[in-house]
Amino acid sequence: MTERQRQRQPGDRLVPERVLRWNAAGWTLFGLLPPAVAVLDASPARRHWMLAVVALCHTAVPHRRSRPAGQPCPATHAYLVVLALVLGATSWLLNGGATFYTVSLPQFWLLARAPRDAVALSGAAAALTVLGSTLGQGWSPQFLTGNVVFTAAAYGAGTGLGLWVHRFVGRSNERQQQLTNELSTAQEELMVAYQERGAAEERERIAREIHDTLAQGFASIVVLAEATRAAAVSDPGRCAEQLTSIEQTARENLAEARVLVGSAPESGVAPGSPATTLRRTLDRFVQDTGLTVTAELADVELDQRTRVALLRCTQESLANVRKHADASTVGVVLTEHAGVVELEITDDGHGFVVEESRGFGLDGMRRRLAELGGDLAVTSSLGDGTRVFARLPTHSQD
Structure with missing residues (x-):
């Protein structure tokens, strides 16, 4: 005034x-x-x-x-x-x-x-x-x-x-x-509403990041620790490998935590080909679980946000396979055509009823992809395994 x-x-x-x-x-x-x-x-x-x-x-x-x-x-x-x-x-x-x-x-x-x-x-x-x-x-x-x-x-x-x-x-x-x-008065109320909305969106973003990074990492550490305890006497070599995986997962979690609290400048996802990043993730998954994984990963050029979104979808899908699917084989296909990159992850597990799923992971993946103009389709039924299909435009900006 x-x-x-x-x-x-x-x-x-x-x-x-x-x-x-x-x-x-x-x-x-x-x-x-x-x-x-x-x-x-x-x-x-x-x-x-x-x-x-x-x-x-x-x-x-x-x-x-x-x-x-x-x-x-x-x-x-x-x-x-x-x-x-x-x-x-x-x-x-x-x-x-x-x-x-x-x-x-x-x-x-x-x-x-x-x-x-x-x-x-x-x-x-x-x-x-x-x-x-x-x-x-x-x-x-x-x-x-x-x-x-x-x-x-x-x-x-x-x-x-x-x-x-x-x-x-x-x-x-x-x-x-x-x-x-x-x-x-209306301007003040609108300002408060914008602030509340921004705070809610930030809480949701942090919750999604924690679920997709720290929570998944801690779950992996728990599973690996249980397997290490079981193999401590019968298979010392396997026990050493699992201890190495626990250490590596803990270090990755520490890096992601620093990103979340703002003491690290960027996401822990290193720049480069998404095929290379996904293959490292799949190798770790095979090392930790012993499951068979087949991968067809096209060498595509994507921006950082799209690479992170594809990696988080892959990590969430693999975590669900390990915790719920009881599968023996996992297939991962990454392709690009007509300005769209597609990621398909399938397993031969016992499946589930998609409409009855109430987990935070699937909703978090859908929101993450929607923010970049993409979408997610999940197909599954009891006894027939699960198919996760993600689509993203390749022109998303950082």
């Missing part, structure tokens, strides 16, 4: 600068100029006095920028007092000043501090106008029907119109202020 907005009150009338300029120009042209021309044929004394009064009034016009009309301004108030006196002096010098008074009426309503000041000052100016005319030409029926009636009518009409405009503008300003407050 600006300083001007803080100073304004709900009922203030803001007088635009352009309105003040147009009023000053019109008042100079139709208010000051006619009396100055009319007195040119008068006596030298009257002419000099009249021109001096006009010059004084023109010089005293306040030059300022727009401001709320209710804001105190002593210089403007003093100018209106001078204007009322000038109207009285002009009516005396010209033997009548109703027209000049009428043209000057907007000045009181534009520059006064409040409606009551405008009513009082314009009323005083009307009285001085009538008094000046009376002193100039005396009291007569013709004078009564002309100058006095015209001045009184102008004062009454000006007061009524001024009060109506003030009330109308006041209501408009109140409505504007109300709309401004409502807009400000």
Whole structure:
């Protein structure tokens, strides 16, 4: 909120600068100029006095920028007092000043501090106008029907119109202020909603990353540790291999944890061919589980986010095979055609009912692929194994 907005009150009338300029120009042209021309044929004394009064009034016009009309301004108030006196002096010098008074009426309503000041000052100016005319030409029926009636009518009409405009503008300003407050409230609520949405999306992203990296890694460590304990006596060589796998998995988990907390600059997925990355993952899977894996991996060029998405889908699918499928063979196929890369992972396990699956992993894979414009299809039935099919556009950006 600006300083001007803080100073304004709900009922203030803001007088635009352009309105003040147009009023000053019109008042100079139709208010000051006619009396100055009319007195040119008068006596030298009257002419000099009249021109001096006009010059004084023109010089005293306040030059300022727009401001709320209710804001105190002593210089403007003093100018209106001078204007009322000038109207009285002009009516005396010209033997009548109703027209000049009428043209000057907007000045009181534009520059006064409040409606009551405008009513009082314009009323005083009307009285001085009538008094000046009376002193100039005396009291007569013709004078009564002309100058006095015209001045009184102008004062009454000006007061009524001024009060109506003030009330109308006041209501408009109140409505504007109300709309401004409502807009400000809506903006604050929208900002809070965006912040909450961003926080929720960030929590979901972190939860997905933890599930796809740390949780899977810890699950692998648990399985490997159990197998190592079982092979500790009967197969020391196998036990040593599994201990190496446990160490490697723990190191990978540590690297992923550093990425999640922001102490590492990027994902732990090294740049390069996705086929190479997936083959390392499959080799580790074979080493840890002893299952048969067949792989057909095309050598495609993909950006980092797409490589990470394909790797996470592969890791999640292999983790599900190890924990739930009871399979003996796994097949992995990576292909690219028509600007789309496709990843297919199948197993010969006992399968499951896809509609009854409530795991976080499948939903996480779908969201991850959807963020990159891809999709995921899972096909399975009891006794027939499982097929996971992921599609991604190859033009995804980092």
